Amino acid sequence: MRYQGLEGYRHSEGERTGVLLVNLGTPDAPEPAALRSYLAEFLSDPRVIEVPRAIWLPILYGVILPFRSRRSAHAYAQVWSERGSPLRWHSEDLTAALQQQLDAAQPGIEVRLAMRYGQPSIRSVLDDWIRSGLRRLLVIPLYPQYSATTTATVFDEVSRCLARWRWPPELRWINDYFNEPGWAAAVAGRIREHWKTHGRGDRLLMSFHGIPSRYLRGGDPYHCQCHASARLIAAELELTADEWQLSFQSRVGREPWLQPYTDHTVEQLGREGIGRVDVVCPGFAVDCLETLEEIAMQNAEAFKAAGGGELRYIPALNSEPSHAGVLARLALRHLAGWVGESAPAPTDPAARKARFEAYRGPQR
Ligand SMILES: C=CC1=C(C)c2cc3[nH]c(cc4nc(cc5[nH]c(cc1n2)c(C)c5CCC(=O)O)C(CCC(=O)O)=C4C)c(C)c3C=C
Ligand SMILES: [Fe+2]
Numbered sequence: 049m050r051y052q053g054l055e056g057y058r059h060s061e062g063e064r065t066g067v068l069l070v071n072l073g074t075p076d077a078p079e080p081a082a083l084r085s086y087l088a089e090f091l092s093d094p095r096v097i098e099v100p101r102a103i104w105l106p107i108l109y110g111v112i113l114p115f116r117s118r119r120s121a122h123a124y125a126q127v128w129s130e131r132g133s134p135l136r137w138h139s140e141d142l143t144a145a146l147q148q149q150l151d152a153a154q155p156g157i158e159v160r161l162a163m164r165y166g167q168p169s170i171r172s173v174l175d176d177w178i179r180s181g182l183r184r185l186l187v188i189p190l191y192p193q194y195s196a197t198t199t200a201t202v203f204d205e206v207s208r209c210l211a212r213w214r215w216p217p218e219l220r221w222i223n224d225y226f227n228e229p230g231w232a233a234a235v236a237g238r239i240r241e242h243w244k245t246h247g248r249g250d251r252l253l254m255s256f257h258g259i260p261s262r263y264l265r266g267g268d269p270y271h272c273q274c275h276a277s278a279r280l281i282a283a284e285l286e287l288t289a290d291e292w293q294l295s296f297q298s299r300v301g302r303e304p305w306l307q308p309y310t311d312h313t314v315e316q317l318g319r320e321g322i323g324r325v326d327v328v329c330p331g332f333a334v335d336c337l338e339t340l341e342e343i344a345m346q347n348a349e350a351f352k353a354a355g356g357g358e359l360r361y362i363p364a365l366n367s368e369p370s371h372a373g374v375l376a377r378l379a380l381r382h383l384a385g386w387v388g389e390s391a392p393a394p395t396d397p398a399a400r401k402a403r404f405e406a407y408r409g410p411q412r
């Protein structure tokens with residue numbers, strides 16, 4: 049058969065509704081072999097590297113993978129814990145926190161987590177879920193700001209997976225959520241909490257993951273959404289323009305990426321003799337290599353080496369109730385008509401029974 053069918057579907061079963069959280073993904077171990085297979089999948093995605101395959105793949109396999117796998121394995125080893133990669137376990141905790149909040153607000157919605165690269169793959173999660181009767185699916189990529197390099201590639205992969213099914217579930221997806229009521233307030237809350245415990249730094253730096261500038265010129269709205277996010281957070285904190293700045297981190301390769309670069313900014317602040325800089329990374333839903341190693345370790349050292357005092361990293365929202373709450377409200381709004389008040393099921397039990405019997409037809 050060309051298309052897969054559902055196993056044992058029965059009309060009498062309710063319509064199952066799911067929320068799929070998708071994060072970037074992470075290697076299985078902080079070792080070169082695991083890094084190689086993770087990076088090979090990630091960096092051969094044409095949404096991530098927009099270079100003709102015939103040019104890029106020989107560079108990827110001949111130059112990048114042998115060197116980067118070793119270097120990145122070392123970096124991952126610095127942040128690996130008993131529970132594994134921080135990106136993975138924080139994402140798992142966030143999934144559980146969201147499930148709990150949805151259960152309290154509107155029982156019957158299932159939440160699962162998948163990774164765009166590595167495990168658990170989108171394909172493995174969807175195959176299992178659809179086979180067991182999932183009929184309505186809301187996809188939430190765990191990126192507050194849209195970028196083709198992150199959000200769109202999740203949609204690509206979900207679409208490829210659903211295309212294999214004879215009867216795919218109904219589908220909705222979220223482009224971004226930085227402008228969702230409560231998101232900027234949740235990030236601001238995290239910053240205030242840090243200031244309460246550690247005192248307020250001399251400058252707040254909001255650092256977002258970068259992308260090649262070429263993609264912005266090609267129409268990717270990511271740059272604008274990062275600036276809007278930072279302004280919303282600054283407004284929540286009632287900061288004046290000289291109290292905060294924005295930068296872009298984690299660049300890879302030689303072509304220009306979005307600027308100003310975080311590492312250059314941190315060194316500049318060090319040279320200016322700034323005593324304490326607080327860095328928050330509002331583009332990262334959960335902590336990961338790029339926040340815990342690049343910012344909290346590498347950039348902290350670079351700040352000091354340039355003459356600065358202390359760089360303090362403010363943790364991501366992770367599985368904080370405020371974060372799960374924002375995602376729960378976002379999910380419920382987008383699930384309208386599928387679950388809850390606006391769902392068409394009659395509330396009177398007798399009317400419901402009559403309607404169901406008409407729907408089911410005569411029983412043999
Ligand atoms: C080379 C191209 C890359 C683009 C474009 C890119 C965009 C991008 N990435 C994130 C979020 C994350 N990236 C992470 C790691 C990471 N990113 C790249 C490359 C690009 N990212 C690489 C090669 C790596 C792997 C680590 C390394 O070798 O340096 C992570 C952390 C993953 C983890 O396991 O902890 C996240 C999260 C965003 C949001 C983004 C564009 C908006
Ligand atoms: Fe990245």
Ligand SMILES: [Fe+2]
Binds near residue numbers: 272
């Ligand atoms: Fe812009």
